[in-house]
Amino acid sequence: MQQQKGKVELLAPAGNMEKLKTAFHFGADACFVGGSAFNLRGMSSNFKNSELREAIDYVHSLGKKIYVTLNIFAHNSEIEYMPRFVKLLEEYGADAVIVADLGVFQLVRENAPNLPIHVSTQANNTNWMSVKTWRDMGAKRVILAREMSLKEIKEIKEKVPDVEIEVFIHGAMCMAVSGRCLLSNYFTSRDANRGICAQDCRWNYKVIAEGHEEKGAHDIVEEQGETFIFNAKDLCTIDFIDKVIETGVDSLKIEGRMKSIYYNSTVVKQYRKAIDSYYSGNYEYDPEWYKELQTISHRLYSKGFYLGKTTEEDQNYNTGNSYSQTYQLVANVKEKLEDGKYLLQIRNRVFADDTLELIRPEGDPVKFKVKNFFNTKTEEYVEVVHPNTIAVIESELEMGPMDLIRIKLPEGKSESDMDTETNTL
Template structure:
């Protein structure tokens, strides 16, 4: 059985490297133009080249998003941008617009093209149409049930690859084709500038009765009527693998390094555990619990078991659930001294209990026995983000590991 691809988001170069360190087979990222995440840092051409070199040295892949739905003025600039991309060894382009598809196919006839979820791929005939046009892969809409995905997989087998989302934010609008942001604040979601208007707080008021709100709110904070929960299909991974899908995709190019590392590490282990012994596979509850340690909204299975009802929404608030703080990155393991070199992200105190997230491993806890600052002095705390410090601890820690800390934990740093 050919192993399914684990595809991770990369909002910048650091997140790209983090995703690969923690087990992603491929990443998708955006350039400075023609993508759908204007709020992400995105990649210059020079950064793309560095990211591609990093990936290919590790036998990994990088796909670039070119999935904006451009207007005429943007389309005029596209040929020059494609010419620049020709100089890079990209593994594929993610495209939604037929005009963009045609231009890319003309200028880059050998590049693999993946049809974006923005193209509303919800049936097997659509997928086969794109196969006839020469697309390598179709990314399915998130509004599909398991039974629909199963039928598509059967109809499309050996004709075109299929990719599905397994984790991350859900869009209230069909496959992300949304006009709400454009209408309210003149920011076009289909051109990469969504204001996430669906996450705002709304009240219902009758036109002739300004100030008189209908009692639809769940509490005094109001009602978040478009606020979808986040997708989490960790328990459904075996079923999806058995369909013969080519790629399982994580959403989140604008999320943190901690998010990228935790989610990729979790799904990497779930996928590997399944392949090791498919017949006797059982979900690992410790791994499933990892996905509650990142910043997230309440989870949902989305459309997997059918159209979601009220349980697919969170009406009380659009804020994230955050139970852990990201404390630092382990830059080097000083094995001979039981010390680690750490780049600080949040204030670390002597005596803290820190949880370690290491590639390919379940998380575990270490104690901060002492801290040596960048001047070589022992200190009680390291308060400065990006500062390099040495932490004394009783266990060796892999280079590249992340350190996090449960909020409100009762130790010296509480």
């Protein structure tokens, strides 16, 4: 599905090649990825240099775009090794790099002058003057801070129309402005601004205020057990995505390079539906979009700062820190062998009598069952298969490579997604 001229870009995360291909299969216009260094997902699998070249060639063969994150706040030791890397990215044909640090910005301009630069949300751009300044310095796109309202975003686009504007529409939020958090470094010596966040904001804390004895003050201790005062809810804009598009932004960004292919496919597909509905001229919000976004592993959803002033209840957990989801991925389709036979990669345990659902880029989920599974390793038909098994099934449904198969979780049960996430970008 090619991005139409003038149509807002749907930008998806990709932590590895499988996630990259899945995102495009389900409707992304572009993906952002990280190399083996210099990005804020140090604990993700990321892409080695050879893999980056393969990824860029693959994406361009689809007529789509790929951006490489270079968004750490670099120290001297990292600056020394960056020139070679950015020259490689320019040679490979990356569509842009995403940077936060002013020195890194200048380094890219000096060493890879033909490589477009996007300014990261980590740069904390919250006003049109700072956006204009980055544009004047040569930035092609500015990714706004997430602490922005629809009104503010629209004004920035009107004041600086000749630079692309990107905003986040879904995924993890951070307790620090645009993710510039020091908690992880303070508690664990793992620098969130250099890609190795320990997610300290998700921990439970006791609030203690030291008083002055001479004034008769007392310590204040949270009495109701655990509290999660730093822990932000996940962002979800699906029910007002039309309002986000109408601000005039150029790109809508999904967070989650460390999330699973089920997360990636589901989020991309629902926002793809919403965006296409908007441009059809007959936009109408479909509650099924939000319902599908409940099927993936997520914390409670919020509207972020888009609608203006918020309360603590809007943004943060008061108690608990649990993830919830209603479905679990059990397999992905590797290939069609012959009519009615498909080769599957099993991701989670599944039984032959389970009611399964096929997830394709187009259309609603389709329920089906299989008689048994043919285990390709043991070469026998079995009633149950386990993770990392390659199996063959027979079905009358038409399936394609990268289609997904899921199962509804029992009521009250919620298993976490296959991957974790960090909370900065």
